[in-house]
Amino acid sequence: MTSDQTTAELPFSLGDLVQLKSGGPPMSVCDLDLQRGVVGCAWFDRVDGEMRLQRFTGPSAVFNQYVPSFAEMVGPNSALIEIAAERQRQMSEEGFSRARDDEYTDGQLAQAASSYALMAAGRPGTARQTWPVSWGEAWLKSSEPRRDLIKAGALIAAEIERRDRAITAQGDQP
Numbered sequence: 001m002t003s004d005q006t007t008a009e010l011p012f013s014l015g016d017l018v019q020l021k022s023g024g025p026p027m028s029v030c031d032l033d034l035q036r037g038v039v040g041c042a043w044f045d046r047v048d049g050e051m052r053l054q055r056f057t058g059p060s061a062v063f064n065q066y067v068p069s070f071a072e073m074v075g076p077n078s079a080l081i082e083i084a085a086e087r088q089r090q091m092s093e094e095g096f097s098r099a100r101d102d103e104y105t106d107g108q109l110a111q112a113a114s115s116y117a118l119m120a121a122g123r124p125g126t127a128r129q130t131w132p133v134s135w136g137e138a139w140l141k142s143s144e145p146r147r148d149l150i151k152a153g154a155l156i157a158a159e160i161e162r163r164d165r166a167i168t169a170q171g172d173q174p
Contacts, residue, residue, distance in 0.1 A: 041053070
């Protein structure tokens with residue numbers, strides 16, 4: 001890295017994940033000192049789990065941009081896994097199915113998702129007004145905010161998939 005480089009010319013920015021071309025763990029760029037040619041990185045040691053900080057001096061070409069796998073992005077305790085499990089529960093216990101979802105062409109799935117998100121936000125009155133009229137208010141089963149957000153996420157996923165199927169059925173791509 002030369003002293004006349006700017007952050008706009010670097011292949012990465014603060015917060016990006018990088019990895020040394022020689023190998024090693026993924027690291028987060030936490031400091032860029034262009035005048036001194038120093039890149040500061042932080043990472044968690046795979047052996048002891050401790051956070052490490054190190055400054056590297058030299059050209060930025062010693063780093064590769066690090067692209068985490070999907071499994072690394074979602075992690076074992078990810079809300080995405082809980083949303084997928086909730087969608088499965090909706091289908092196995094609540095009677096939802098892809099065929100049934102495909103009948104909701106007036107935005108009912110998105111409305112239901114927004115109702116749960118509004119419940120989580122502490123807006124029960126607005127949530128009830130947003131709930132699909134054809135479903136009946138008895139189906140709005142709010143619990144605690146985090147759980148309501150998981151239900152909302154599962155319903156959003158169902159609406160996205162419904163729309164994708166509708167577009168594909170028309171011969172287009174989503």
